[in-house]
Amino acid sequence: xxxxxxxxxxxxxxxxxxxxxxxxxxxxxxxxxxxxxxxxxxxxxxxxxxxxxxxxxxxxxxxxxxxxxxxxxxxxxxxxxxxxxxxxxxxxxxxxxxxxxxxxxxxxxxxxxxxxxxxxxxxxxxxxxxxxxxxxxxxxxxxxxxxxxxxxxxxxxxxxxxxxxxxxxxxxxxxxxxxxxxxxxxxxxxxxxxxxxxxxxxxxxxxxxxxxxxxxxxxxxxxxxxxxxxxxxxxxxxxxxxxxxxxxxxxxxxxxxxxxxxxxxxxxxxxxxxxxxxxxxxxxxxxxxxxxxxxxxxxxxxxxxxxxxxxxxxxxxxxxxxxxxxxxxxxxxxxxxxxxxxxxxxxxxxxxxxxxxxxxxxxxxxxxxxxxxxxxxxxxxxxxxxxxxxxxxxxxxxxxxxxxxxxxxxxxxxxxxxxxxxxxxxxxxxxxxxxxxxxxxxxxxxxxxxxxxxxxxxxxxxxxxxxxxxxxxxxxxxxxxxxxxxxxxxxxxxxxxxxxxxxxxxxxxxxxxxxxxxxxxxxxxxxxxxxxxxxxxxxxxxxxxxxxxxxxxxxxxxxxxxxxxxxxxxxxxxxxxxxxxxxxxxxxxxxxxxxxxxxxxxxxxxxxxxxxxxxxxxxxxxxxxxxxxxxxxxxxxxxxxxxxxxxxxxxxxxxxxxxxxxxxxxxxxxxxxxxxxxxxxxxxxxxxxxxxxxxxxxxxxxxxxxxxxxxxxxxxxxxxxxxxxxxxxxxxxxxxxxxxxxxxxxxxxxxxxxxxxxxxxxxxxxxxxxxxxxxxxxxxxxxxxxxxxxxxxxxxxxxxxxxxx
Amino acid sequence: xxxxxxxxxxxxxxxxxxxxxxxxxxxxxxxxxxxxxxxxxxxxxxxxxxxxxxxxxxxxxxxxxxxxxxxxxxxxxxxxxxxxxxxxxxxxxxxxxxxxxxxxxxxxxxxxxxxxxxxxxxxxxxxxxxxxxxxxxxxxxxxxxxxxxxxxxxxxxxxxxxxxxxxxxxxxxxxxxxxxxxxxxxxxxxxxx
Ligand SMILES: CC(C)(COP(=O)(O)OP(=O)(O)OC[C@H]1O[C@@H](n2cnc3c(N)ncnc32)[C@H](O)[C@@H]1OP(=O)(O)O)[C@@H](O)C(=O)NCCC(=O)NCCS
Numbered sequence: 001x002x003x004x005x006x007x008x009x010x011x012x013x014x015x016x017x018x019x020x021x022x023x024x025x026x027x028x029x030x031x032x033x034x035x036x037x038x039x040x041x042x043x044x045x046x047x048x049x050x051x052x053x054x055x056x057x058x059x060x061x062x063x064x065x066x067x068x069x070x071x072x073x074x075x076x077x078x079x080x081x082x083x084x085x086x087x088x089x090x091x092x093x094x095x096x097x098x099x100x101x102x103x104x105x106x107x108x109x110x111x112x113x114x115x116x117x118x119x120x121x122x123x124x125x126x127x128x129x130x131x132x133x134x135x136x137x138x139x140x141x142x143x144x145x146x147x148x149x150x151x152x153x154x155x156x157x158x159x160x161x162x163x164x165x166x167x168x169x170x171x172x173x174x175x176x177x178x179x180x181x182x183x184x185x186x187x188x189x190x191x192x193x194x195x196x197x198x199x200x201x202x203x204x205x206x207x208x209x210x211x212x213x214x215x216x217x218x219x220x221x222x223x224x225x226x227x228x229x230x231x232x233x234x235x236x237x238x239x240x241x242x243x244x245x246x247x248x249x250x251x252x253x254x255x256x257x258x259x260x261x262x263x264x265x266x267x268x269x270x271x272x273x274x275x276x277x278x279x280x281x282x283x284x285x286x287x288x289x290x291x292x293x294x295x296x297x298x299x300x301x302x303x304x305x306x307x308x309x310x311x312x313x314x315x316x317x318x319x320x321x322x323x324x325x326x327x328x329x330x331x332x333x334x335x336x337x338x339x340x341x342x343x344x345x346x347x348x349x350x351x352x353x354x355x356x357x358x359x360x361x362x363x364x365x366x367x368x369x370x371x372x373x374x375x376x377x378x379x380x381x382x383x384x385x386x387x388x389x390x391x392x393x394x395x396x397x398x399x400x401x402x403x404x405x406x407x408x409x410x411x412x413x414x415x416x417x418x419x420x421x422x423x424x425x426x427x428x429x430x431x432x433x434x435x436x437x438x439x440x441x442x443x444x445x446x447x448x449x450x451x452x453x454x455x456x457x458x459x460x461x462x463x464x465x466x467x468x469x470x471x472x473x474x475x476x477x478x479x480x481x482x483x484x485x486x487x488x489x490x491x492x493x494x495x496x497x498x499x500x501x502x503x504x505x506x507x508x509x510x511x512x513x514x515x516x517x518x519x520x521x522x523x524x525x526x527x528x529x530x531x532x533x534x535x536x537x538x539x540x541x542x543x544x545x546x547x548x549x550x551x552x553x554x555x556x557x558x559x560x561x562x563x564x565x566x567x568x569x570x571x572x573x574x575x576x577x578x579x580x581x582x583x584x585x586x587x588x589x590x591x592x593x594x595x596x597x598x599x600x601x602x603x604x605x606x607x608x609x610x611x612x613x614x615x616x617x618x619x620x621x622x623x624x625x626x627x628x629x630x631x632x633x634x635x636x637x638x639x640x641x642x643x644x645x646x647x648x649x650x651x652x653x654x655x656x657x658x659x660x661x662x663x664x665x666x667x668x669x670x671x672x673x674x675x676x677x678x679x680x681x682x683x684x685x686x687x688x689x690x691x692x693x694x695x696x697x698x699x700x701x702x703x704x705x706x707x708x709x710x711x712x713x714x715x716x717x718x719x720x721x722x723x724x725x726x727x728x729x730x731x732x733x734x735x736x737x738x739x740x741x742x743x744x745x746x747x748x749x750x751x752x753x754x755x756x757x758x759x760x761x762x763x764x765x766x767x768x769x770x771x772x773x774x775x776x777x778x779x780x781x782x783x784x785x786x787x788x789x790x791x792x793x794x795x796x797x798x799x800x801x802x803x804x805x
Numbered sequence: 806x807x808x809x810x811x812x813x814x815x816x817x818x819x820x821x822x823x824x825x826x827x828x829x830x831x832x833x834x835x836x837x838x839x840x841x842x843x844x845x846x847x848x849x850x851x852x853x854x855x856x857x858x859x860x861x862x863x864x865x866x867x868x869x870x871x872x873x874x875x876x877x878x879x880x881x882x883x884x885x886x887x888x889x890x891x892x893x894x895x896x897x898x899x900x901x902x903x904x905x906x907x908x909x910x911x912x913x914x915x916x917x918x919x920x921x922x923x924x925x926x927x928x929x930x931x932x933x934x935x936x937x938x939x940x941x942x943x944x945x946x947x948x949x950x951x952x953x954x955x956x957x958x959x960x961x962x963x964x965x966x967x968x969x970x971x972x973x974x975x976x977x978x979x980x981x982x983x984x985x986x987x988x989x990x991x992x993x994x995x996x997x998x
Contacts, residue, residue, distance in 0.1 A: 650975040
């Protein structure tokens, strides 16, 4: 399941080297300059020999540039090498006259406007670090932070500004404020750092864990630091030495750090119960800070990349990350928004609701930060602790059975067995029941880990989520197979009889049906994420939407199959209890919701698959093709791409490669897909031939009739999509399992509805052009398509068409 | 040195009005390597040490191609490798591609990329990979026009925090049972190149 070791992550490797290097060697710190090493080391047990000349002689036999390496020498090793006398690689290299370190006296007098400026630049560093840059290029680049953290303070009193090693006797008010501001800031970094690195799952690309031997005030309780802030705030309330406007600006900044520290030092209880107010309080404080930014004055020299020489001496300093103040504030506001959403997770009663919540939490743009995603994982494991249990508990099993019941409402005997397994037997079990109970137990054990991996996958960064889903889909394929065996096995203990569908016998396969649906949803997500992450090129969109439509139609069929069995069973129940009736009702409504949702996606995807063939460009040096050309050629014939090294079938192979090990559904092979599209096209031509009876189109040439038939098809798809999305929107929020994320869920549907309408507009616009005399064929269209062109929803790329003037 | 740099490489592989294209020759490393480094390092935020260049050039010098102008100045270069990668027997990898700023937009990079790809195909490559920053429009366009597809997005792949796309070009259909071979027209399409 591991991701590619990205082979030529040349630049990345440089960074990993620097980390390893500092930890293993820490060269310059252990070896003070000026120490003369003796030329020969002589000990009793060994003797030394100067091999300089033989080495030189041996080296002389080599050509310059000849590489002497063993089999195991990799690109990473090559990248790890440093070059002396290159400013970018040699940490000691200085331009003539350049000092090794910048000197800034942290105790020089500090004006209020300078204090404000420094506070704001510190906030930028603090945010840049949270975005994912190393401490060395962010927070640790501040001379004030460095001054407080090194030498390492033994008491909180020592955590203050020092000039040449000695604690300053008296700090001015502004200096005191700056000190406390720094302490609050560092301590919040401490909490964030520990939260992320203690969390089981974060990804190396998300966060740098290197601390460079500078503990982030870990040993000092945050209450003590907060208390310092409280006292200072009291002083500031009455102090008049700083002019009112500046004083207020300073107070709001202190409060931001104070509230931030409060918000990140959460216990689980505090996120769940009091988390929201904490983040909201912080949000309130950010506005005055933003408004008063102009009062600050920046002072050069307070941020220095050269401080990196002290902490990471083996690599030369890298530039300090420059983040603009507005982006820093934007970031903090988003953090508050995400933070206040998190507690909503308490409303998730089951896995379906959790998956829904996580999906919408993660779909926010930009994506929630690593810290927030860690919090999310932590809450998931708190609320759904059974997911990670080494051996699945009774509660866990019960929760998993609930999931199955909700979707497939299995046979009463299975339900009883599940209950017997999780809650305990109601009466003495017959042998058959014992077997069934054991089977249900086995079922829960089989799906336990895959379920957790699935949920965990959804909490990663978007790119990784997409890649991991390709793996989870394969895993669920295997799960499904295992469960099919189990399903067949348990028939002997239940009284299941197959349904007779014409000549076919249909067996229910309840457990594997449920697993299959999870896998199909993962396949749908993969394709939607590919669009969102722009992995799909414009020219491939049509094919991607076609595939998406295909998967949805498979899922649609699958859901109908499940519904068939549920309904048959419901009809057979005599004197069902109220509880049974309610459960069946819930299952049927759930199936209806999923069916609507699947149809909605399928129809919009099919509409767009056809629409997005419109902008096909054949030869960039020539003007865009005549509209009717594109429409007739459509996507249905092989795409004439200027791609000398590729072919339809190779591209298809590459695109379907992640799914080639999946047995069900087996994506159509390249030629099958072509055949499918060709028959679609034939139908279309047939329809077009019937059009002459329709007066306004009578006189159009054949290819335009075909074009119009195509647009008719688009329109009918869009109509279906609109109806289905309306249906989805009308679903009871509890059936959709969206109680914990209702606002996001509704907004999402709204945006897709807008995309659907926009797609319909494209079709009607083009139709008008054709009908209003494009008979001559002189119709040049300008098409904009893609994320830059503005979208209502990132999953749905609707082209924008304009007639060329 | 300037007036002999290209001369040392013998007959050019291809000549246009203002350019001559050559395959790299490691005999003259001392002459070409500094030129290549200079050209490539201009566009890099992070430096590669000389060992990185040597790592590629020493082992896969035959996949490196250079374009010189009439003054014998190096205007473009491509550096690649070709080796086993997981279950792919031979995966090509385009590590560096750069064209001097004044010469961009004239198809030079495309030509260099094609030379290295052709050389890899000749050596039986199964597929070819590379990465670019998601913001590098010229590079993405270039590779897409050659038939590469984006296969993955890599979050915060570069030290500057930018994400990357991994691009892939399948050269051969993996020999799996049950797979159809190329259609005739597809074979023709490939030979045509
Ligand atoms: C990427 C680079 C090598 C392209 O070199 P080049 O010689 O200009 O490329 P080409 O002339 O072959 O152009 C190839 C395509 O890219 C397009 N292109 C070139 N510059 C472009 C730009 N600034 N914006 C958008 N597209 C551009 C061209 O239009 C051309 O497509 P066309 O055939 O439809 O006209 C060059 O820009 C460069 O050296 N960049 C810095 C190094 C780098 O990024 N290397 C790639 C890392 S893998």
